[in-house]
Amino acid sequence: MTGGRGDPGLLDRMVRGSLGWLDEARGFFRLPPNVTTDADPNLTLKPLGELAELTQLIGVLHPRDEIRQSARGLFAFAWNETRDGELFAELIRGEPFATYPVELYATFAQAGLRHADADELVATTTRLRGWRVAREDHTRTLNVLNAERRLGLRQHADFAAVLALTGLGRLPEPWTLDRKAVYGLTHDVFHLTDWGRNRQRLSPEATGYLRLWLPSWLDTWLEEETWDLAGELLAVTATLPDAPYDAEAWQRLAAVQAADGSVPEIGAAPTSGDPAETFLACYHSTLVTAFAATLARIACDEAEAGPATGDPALVGGRTPCESESAP
Amino acid sequence: MAEQTQGAVPLSAVIADAATGVALALRGEGGPYALSGILRHGDALTPAAVRVLGADALAPYAMEHRGAQAGPEDEAVVRQALAAYPPGADATEVSAWTYRGLVEASHAFLPAGAQPWPAPPEAGTGWVAQTPWPRLSHRVSQLAALALPGLAPGLAEQLAARTDDLSRGFVRAVRRRDWLQAAGLGRWLARLPDVAPTLGLDSGLAFVRQMGGADPRVTLHIVAAQRFHGRGW
Known part of the structure; x- marks a missing residue:
């Protein structure tokens, strides 16, 4: 991994390609009528939630206006699919103690999109003692805490205390990390930094650890052709201060992006010709590619501008309520 | 051969x-x-x-x-x-x-x-500075016997400048379950100063020995790291 300014042209082509494919795939992101009853949330709510989370970020932070516009179009589409938030009120009434409707709703709430009934329901359910019972997955709990912050709610646990229990808190021996642990670690970083918006929250210890070991993980997962994880690792790389640019890794990821902009999650894209199968095999990694290339592009601009004081490129997108929630 | x-x-x-x-x-x-x-x-x-x-x-x-x-x-x-x-x-x-x-x-x-x-x-040692870390790591693991005390001081000096890269190679080798490469690299890292503490070299050497010890050459590297450089347990 070398330092340096990276390749803005390549990164922009990758974001444009990804967003173009995602735009064409809108039909597969549409929520079916049974979304609040018996549809599989992994095939409905999860893709839409990821689309919203990452296009919101790209729509605010990407330096190029036309890319921001196309990301905003997708974000607006996603909000429209929730029927202006009515969906969240229905989901919470259906599963009042589940975290996912709150996490999803918060993705939109951070952009100021609110729904009055959903707000009232969330205010009630998240005040319960039951809401504060520790959950098994500490990394996921960080996302719940962020959702509470985005919604302006009192956080049910101390962010720093939960973070301390995760991979990013423990900094495990780098050779022990299997696929699940690497996913966990990347999401610890995303939750701590609010998907790269608040990179200064990474401690010097975490920064040093990531800078040292990211190249070996990247090499491993590129070789395994686990493209979504490689993309997430490139996104984490781009959150580091004075972010390194791993030209070879970016070229390898660019090489698997198809002409239509899709990036397969693992190995080669399906060849069945079934568009639904292709969507499921590609939507996550294509979103991750757009996200990672956006963060890397911002890092390029910072390298161009010289040493950053704070995060000037990110000021416009910085998380609200930061002073209350910074661990 | x-x-x-x-x-x-x-x-x-x-x-x-x-x-x-x-x-x-x-x-x-x-x-x-x-x-x-x-x-x-x-x-x-x-x-x-x-x-x-x-x-x-x-x-x-x-x-x-x-x-x-x-x-x-x-x-x-x-x-x-x-x-x-x-x-x-x-x-x-x-x-x-x-x-x-x-x-x-x-x-x-x-x-x-x-x-x-x-x-x-x-x-020569020119290749040490020029070789990308994955290939460098593989090559250095094949030179594990040169990690014996006092041998190849010039090589050791050059490798010291690539300590982080060799540590990355150790991580990569363990993930690939290439125990012989991991053991050879771990042995060199045991000789080099300033290995990053977050690598966990001592536990890494012990782990490689447990996982790859069926190969006597793996055991030899780990035992040598302990005997001559006091690393591992």
Whole structure:
């Protein structure tokens, strides 16, 4: 991994390609009528939630206006699919103690999109003692805490205390990390930094650890052709201060992006010709590619501008309520 | 070197047995060490096995409190290997360095006999700074025997500048379950100063030994890291 300014042209082509494919795939992101009853949330709510989370970020932070516009179009589409938030009120009434409707709703709430009934329901359910019972997955709990912050709610646990229990808190021996642990670690970083918006929250210890070991993980997962994880690792790389640019890794990821902009999650894209199968095999990694290339592009601009004081490129997108929630 | 057979015993088995003998000696077990006791002078595969083990064939003689001094038979075994397998003009860096390692170890750990030892052949270090870390790591793991104390000081100095990269190679090797590469790299890292604490080298060496110890060469590297550099547990 070398330092340096990276390749803005390549990164922009990758974001444009990804967003173009995602735009064409809108039909597969549409929520079916049974979304609040018996549809599989992994095939409905999860893709839409990821689309919203990452296009919101790209729509605010990407330096190029036309890319921001196309990301905003997708974000607006996603909000429209929730029927202006009515969906969240229905989901919470259906599963009042589940975290996912709150996490999803918060993705939109951070952009100021609110729904009055959903707000009232969330205010009630998240005040319960039951809401504060520790959950098994500490990394996921960080996302719940962020959702509470985005919604302006009192956080049910101390962010720093939960973070301390995760991979990013423990900094495990780098050779022990299997696929699940690497996913966990990347999401610890995303939750701590609010998907790269608040990179200064990474401690010097975490920064040093990531800078040292990211190249070996990247090499491993590129070789395994686990493209979504490689993309997430490139996104984490781009959150580091004075972010390194791993030209070879970016070229390898660019090489698997198809002409239509899709990036397969693992190995080669399906060849069945079934568009639904292709969507499921590609939507996550294509979103991750757009996200990672956006963060890397911002890092390029910072390298161009010289040493950053704070995060000037990110000021416009910085998380609200930061002073209350910074661990 | 092509796989040769001696009766039904392939070269790899001869090397494995010899590595086991060296590792036992480094642990202070198995009685006084004699190279010619584990690889007999006159056995057809002995020169090849000594050439493959390189400096490690003499590793027990590098210990401060060794059980035995090397004798004429041991010296003869080494001389025969050096004569049989000199690196050619087109030798790879690894071949040149492993040969040099055996020569350096002979100078350092064997008594000066009547005949002088061959001069160590020239072996460059330019590749250390230029090679990308994955390939560098693989190559350095093949030079694990040169991590013996005092050998190849110039190489050690160059490698010290790539400590982080070699540590990344260790991580990569463990993830790939390439225990021999991991053990060889871990052994070099044990010699180098300033290995990042977050690597967990000591527990990493122990882990590699547990996972890959079925290969006697893996065990040899881990035992050597502990014996000579005090790393691992």
